[in-house]
Amino acid sequence: MACTLTTILAGVGGLYLLAKVVSYARALLSLFVLSGTSLRKFGRKGSWAIVTGASDGIGKEYAIQLAQKGFNIVLISRTQSKLEALAQEIQTKYAGSAIQTKILTMDFTKNLDEDYSKLKALVDGLDVAVLVNNVGxxxxxxxxxILTPKQELNDIIAVNCIxxxxxxxxxxxxxxxxxxGLILTMGSFGGLLPTPLLATYSGSKAxxxxxSTALGAxxxxxxxxxxxVISYLVTSAMSKIRRxxxxIPNPRNFVKTTLAKIGRSGGAQGIAYTSTPYWSHGLMHWALSTFVGTMNHVALGQNxxxxxxxxxxALKKQEREAKKAL
Structure with missing residues (x-):
């Protein structure tokens, strides 16, 4: 009897270990070997891509790299001058490809019906192949x-969710x-790991x-x-990381990897309609999910x-700057 039980336990353990090995192998193939779905599947050259939060960082790179791949671009952000500069940069850089751009100045924190009406009027009739929900x-x-300013709380939900x-x-x-069509929405490790002191942001990404998973189905x-698309940190104004x-990749390398790995789960093994495509982020995601877990007290305490x-x-820096201003 004891021998039988030991054999059963050994068999279960072996199957569990095999499942983890297979999962790791799939992650490595997805991150380093297999290519993603061609963007041409979603629209011919000359069809349109829409990028929100397009004026800086990751959004700007999405716009530039999608234009490089032959898509006309609708640029949406809150700063008119930055949108105009980016539109001019794209049209100049890809003049030989006759890439077209359209811009819409829009502050997502305000959640104005008139802004969304303008967007609808702008894109009606366009052959939109790609939507990048990047604004955040x-x-x-x-x-x-409990100390989060009400306006900050409202703005995060208005931008990230609504x-x-x-x-x-x-x-x-x-x-x-x-x-x-292809709809890419920027997720975050903050949505994967509940993040104390960033509770509202973390909840919005969760x-x-x-x-996104329900919409995919x-x-x-x-x-x-x-x-x-789940990411850890990327150098940007939001992350406040420059190096x-x-x-921590720069936006160019992160976006290049993302567009090359469409349809590949990367480190997000077993999560439908989800990808963690950048190699270091993917390995971190896989390891956290496999060995630590994302919702337990250990991960929560470290975070x-x-x-x-x-x-x-940050508070000490604020205090120093306040003293300098006196």
């Missing part, structure tokens, strides 16, 4: 939820009618995970591919301690 907002610094939903609801019907029969490293430290440094 985080906290100015890590802050306990803005993404409303833009997608304008664009997705045309894609479904044409039977093709919402996008659930919404709804739109798949209509030929529209939905993908939530790239192995774990809390890290953001408490960041908050202390």
């Amino acid at each position: 907002k985080s906290h100015e610094m890590p802050v306990p939820f 803005g993404t939903l409303r833009v997608t609801q304008i664009v997705a019907p045309g894609m479904a009618q044409r039977g093709r 919402f996008l995970q659930q919404w 709804e739109l798949k029969p209509h030929g529209v591919q939905v993908e939530l 790239p490293s192995l774990a 809390k301690a890290m953001h408490e430290s960041i908050r202390k440094r």
Whole structure:
């Protein structure tokens, strides 16, 4: 009897280990070997891509690299001058390809019906092949939820959640009618790992995970591919990190990898309609999910301690700057 039980336990353990080995192998193939779906599947050259939060960082790179691949670009952001400069840069850089651009100045924190009406009027009749839901907002610094300014809380939800939903609801019907399209929505490790002191931002990104996965199942029969793109830190104004490293790519390299790995899950093994495409982020995601877990007290405690430290440094910096201003 004891021998039988030992054999059963050994068999179960062996199957568990084999499953992890297979998962790791799939992650490595996805991150380093296999190429993604060609963007041509979603629209011919000369069709349109829409990028929100397009004036800086990751959004700007999406716009430039999609134009390089032959898509006309609709640029949406809140700063008119930056949009005009980027549109001119794209048209000059790809003049030989006759790339067209359209711009829409829009502050997503305001959630104005008239802005969304303008967007609908702008894109109606366009063959939109790609939508990049990139616009996003985080906290100015890590802050306990009970101390979060009301306006900051409202702005994060208006930008990350409501803005993404409303833009997608304008664009997705045309894609479904044409039977093709790609919707990329920027996720975050903040949505993967509950993040104390960034509770509202973390919750907004977790919402996008659930919404995007559900939307993927709804739109798949209509030929529209939905993908939530999870990232760790990228050098940007939002992250306040300027120097790239192995774990923190610059926007150019991150976007290049993302567009090359469409349809590949990377480190997000087993999560439908989700990808963690950048190699170091993908390995981190796989390891966290496999060995640590993302919702337990260990991960939560480490995340809390890290953001408490960041908050202390930010408050000290504020104090120094206030003294200098006197």
